[in-house]
Amino acid sequence: xxxxxxxxxxxxxxxxxxxxxxxxxxxxxxxxxxxxxxxxxxxxxxxxxxxxxxxxxxxxxxxxxxxxxxxxxxxxxxxxxxxxxxxxxxxxxxxxxxxxxxxxxxxxxxxxxxxxxxxxxxxxxxxxxxxxxxxxxxxxxxxxxxxxxxxxxxxxxxxxxxxxxxxxxxxxxxxxxxxxxxxxxxxxxxxxxxxxxxxxxxxxxxxxxxxxxxxxxxxxxxxxxxxxxxxxxxxxxxxxxxxxxxxxxxxxxxxxxxxxxxxxxxxxxxxxxxxxxxxxxxxxxxxxxxxxxxxxxxxxxxxxxxxxxx
Amino acid sequence: xxxxxxxxxxxxxxxxxxxxxxxxxxxxxxxxxxxxxxxxxxxxxxxxxxxxxxxxxxxxxxxxxxxxxxxxxxxxxxxxxxxxxxxxxxxxxxxxxxxxxxxxxxxxxxxxxxxxxxxxxxxxxxxxxxxxxxxxxxxxxxxxxxxxxxxxxxxxxxxxxxxxxxxxxxxxxxxxxxxxxxxxxxxxxxxxxxxxxxxxxxxxxxxxxxxxxxxxxxxxxxxxxxxxxxxxxxxxxxxxxxxxxxxxxxxxxxxxxxxxxxxxxxxxxxxxxxxxxxxxxxxxxxxxxxxxxxxxxxxxxxxxxxxxxxxxxxxxxxxxxxxxxxxx
Numbered sequence: 001x002x003x004x005x006x007x008x009x010x011x012x013x014x015x016x017x018x019x020x021x022x023x024x025x026x027x028x029x030x031x032x033x034x035x036x037x038x039x040x041x042x043x044x045x046x047x048x049x050x051x052x053x054x055x056x057x058x059x060x061x062x063x064x065x066x067x068x069x070x071x072x073x074x075x076x077x078x079x080x081x082x083x084x085x086x087x088x089x090x091x092x093x094x095x096x097x098x099x100x101x102x103x104x105x106x107x108x109x110x111x112x113x114x115x116x117x118x119x120x121x122x123x124x125x126x127x128x129x130x131x132x133x134x135x136x137x138x139x140x141x142x143x144x145x146x147x148x149x150x151x152x153x154x155x156x157x158x159x160x161x162x163x164x165x166x167x168x169x170x171x172x173x174x175x176x177x178x179x180x181x182x183x184x185x186x187x188x189x190x191x192x193x194x195x196x197x198x199x200x201x202x203x204x205x206x207x208x209x210x211x212x213x214x215x216x217x218x219x220x221x222x223x224x225x226x227x228x229x230x231x232x233x234x235x236x237x238x239x240x241x242x243x244x245x246x247x248x249x250x251x252x253x254x255x256x257x258x259x260x261x262x263x264x265x266x267x268x269x270x271x272x273x274x275x276x277x278x279x280x281x282x283x284x285x286x287x288x289x290x291x292x293x294x295x296x297x298x299x300x301x302x303x304x305x306x307x308x309x310x
Numbered sequence: 311x312x313x314x315x316x317x318x319x320x321x322x323x324x325x326x327x328x329x330x331x332x333x334x335x336x337x338x339x340x341x342x343x344x345x346x347x348x349x350x351x352x353x354x355x356x357x358x359x360x361x362x363x364x365x366x367x368x369x370x371x372x373x374x375x376x377x378x379x380x381x382x383x384x385x386x387x388x389x390x391x392x393x394x395x396x397x398x399x400x401x402x403x404x405x406x407x408x409x410x411x412x413x414x415x416x417x418x419x420x421x422x423x424x425x426x427x428x429x430x431x432x433x434x435x436x437x438x439x440x441x442x443x444x445x446x447x448x449x450x451x452x453x454x455x456x457x458x459x460x461x462x463x464x465x466x467x468x469x470x471x472x473x474x475x476x477x478x479x480x481x482x483x484x485x486x487x488x489x490x491x492x493x494x495x496x497x498x499x500x501x502x503x504x505x506x507x508x509x510x511x512x513x514x515x516x517x518x519x520x521x522x523x524x525x526x527x528x529x530x531x532x533x534x535x536x537x538x539x540x541x542x543x544x545x546x547x548x549x550x551x552x553x554x555x556x557x558x559x560x561x562x563x564x565x566x567x568x569x570x571x572x573x574x575x576x577x578x579x580x581x582x583x584x585x586x587x588x589x590x591x592x593x594x595x596x597x598x599x600x601x602x603x604x605x606x607x608x609x610x611x612x613x614x615x616x617x618x619x620x621x622x623x624x625x626x627x628x629x630x631x632x633x634x635x636x637x638x
Contacts, residue, residue: 203415203419207419211406
């Protein structure tokens with residue numbers, strides 16, 4: 001197991017390196033640069049001076065090596081669009097709303113989806129099964145900005161119950177959290193339903209019934225545990241994906257989160273921020289998948305206690 | 311039929327019908343089966359796959375999901391308790407305690423995420439209200455009783471770590487853990503190696519004699535029947551063809567189907583005989599033939615057999631046969 005984890009960590013490092021090279025070169029391959037004439041025209045000599053100041057006049061591989069040397073010392077540079085702070089400070093500041101809203105969205109949506117999926121599997125072809133299917137299908141097919149718009153229309157415009165946008169007071173959190181929760185809820189409803197149905201048809205469930213175990217105990221102790229193993233592994237990557245903010249949700253509810261920077265850093269050619277965002281995302285997803293795999297092995301005795309039949 | 315014993319039968323099935331509606335048409339798995347088991351008695355139910363033998367046992371244990379299964383019977387009882395009328399709690403109490411069941415494939419019969427010990431202890435804690443510690447000790451005793459070598463290790467093992475024979479022994483231990491009065495064994499040796507088969511059958515037979523419990527052995531194998539039971543019910547196409555003591559069945563088979571079944575056992579009488587087979591295939595359960603279900607394959611069938619189903623008649627010696635050609 002230790003050897004396995006070490007091998008996986010090496011592969012994470014390799015992935016991280018490859019992604020850094022790819023992003024760095026693609027970023028620079030896009031025509032133009034941060035100080036091109038456009039929003040703020042500057043004289044050519046000033047532009048050259050600025051490029052030199054940021055080290056952008058050096059050959060690309062030198063820039064890359066210098067950047068990565070910084071990364072190793074956790075120095076991600078200064079964002080061009082907000083020179084008053086470091087990239088890390090900006091990320092730390094902007095991540096809070098995304099983490100709170102997206103994170104709560106997953107933490108609320110996933111368990112609700114699981115409950116719905118369980119109810120659907122246990123009461124097949126009942127109204128709750130159809131409801132679960134409808135939630136799963138709609139949640140996965142309606143784009144999140146449409147969901148957001150419908151939420152704002154219903155609860156802010158027509159009913160006037162909740163503020164439509166902003167950040168700060170907790171009542172402003174509710175609508176974006178609901179918007180974030182739809183996809184985890186839909187995903188979990190679908191996965192849980194099929195995993196439970198799959199387990200309920202296993203022969204060992206008949207054996208449990210034959211030995212007189214009450215249905216409640218069969219479902220909550222045995223079926224749920226067997227079905228949950230694959231579901232656990234979906235959670236971390238989903239959490240990372242949602243808790244790093246969605247540009248659509250943050251734009252619709254005007255949340256000052258991380259989501260908008262993914263786009264604005266590319267548009268404004270903010271090299272340090274763009275690199276930092278992509279590297280952060282890469283590392284977090286790699287680690288999330290690694291942890292999920294370890295968790296899966298740990299929860300599943302067939303892997304944890306390898307061997308096989310004697 | 312044998313004279314009704316003073317004690318209530320452990321298992322009583324009267325005119326059981328089980329059907330499964332499907333897209334292509336309804337599958338009639340069991341069509342009017344009646345049988346009973348007295349305390350301490352052992353009964354074999356023999357038949358080809360699809361003859362309704364397993365389904366009958368599953369029905370009396372109420373292990374068939376209904377819907378889709380459509381079950382009807384004049385009487386379906388375990389230990390005198392009508393299982394059709396029994397509530398959930400009554401069924402939970404009957405299963406495992408009054409009647410236990412072991413299944414064909416031990417490899418898939420245990421929950422893969424719990425140890426064998428945990429799964430046996432779970433049954434003990436449920437029915438015998440034992441504490442954690444006592445249940446574990448009793449589980450260990452049970453594993454010893456089914457002659458498992460190094461029971462301590464097996465107790466801590468997960469199902470995937472054990473062989474089929476070991477798992478079948480463990481399943482027997484689990485089934486017997488709460489002293490059931492009747493054990494249903496549904497093809498308990500079919501999935502096992504031949505050498506292991508004999509050991510498991512011997513174990514079941516020994517434990518049955520030792521504990522004085524009733525046994526219903528469901529199998530397609532006449533050899534298994536010969537070794538383990540007192541009385542035999544031969545089923546075909548969801549109906550009972552013949553019912554008699556095990557010696558009568560082997561020495562004086564009356565029904566043409568029983569005779570054909572016996573003739574198809576290889577190597578009987580030690581001679582180098584050609585392997586006889588029954589011509590044709592099992593009847594289609596969604597469209598069973600009219601009349602006697604065996605008539606399309608029966609060498610003795612005539613027009614009456616095709617037109618009218620023979621009733622199951624009981625002779626003076628207790629033997630039952632459903633055949634126009636046989637006078638009981």
